[in-house]
Amino acid sequence: MPKxxxxxPxxxxxxxxxHVGxxxxxxxxxxxxxxxxxxxxDMLDEIDERHGRVETDEAESH
Structure with a gap:
């Protein structure tokens, strides 16, 4: 795995x-x-989908 x-800050x-330990x-x-x-x-992908900037799996199947 790359470092x-x-x-x-x-x-x-x-x-x-x-939150660790x-x-x-x-x-x-x-x-x-x-x-x-x-x-x-994941949140950025959801935002992109809502704004039509990313094709969803459903749109790709048509």
């Missing part, structure tokens, strides 16, 4: 860390960041 390096990292939703930062990216991309 990516990003710079993020400390406040954002602190917020992320609240034994008491959090994610095992580690990488899992949390991957989940966030997936969710963001």
């Amino acid at each position: 990516v390096s990003v710079e993020i 400390q406040e954002l990292l602190d917020d992320l860390d609240e 034994d008491e959090g939703k994610f095992v580690n930062r990488s899992d949390a960041i991957r989940a966030s990216i997936r969710k963001t991309l």
Whole structure:
């Protein structure tokens, strides 16, 4: 799996860390960041579909 390096503000990292670990939703930062990216991309795809910028599977079958 490729590695990516990003710079993020400390406040954002602190917020992320609240969701990581034994008491959090994610095992580690990488899992949390991957989940966030997936969710963001899904939301962007939904917005594009609503605005007719992406063909849906249904439209492609016609």
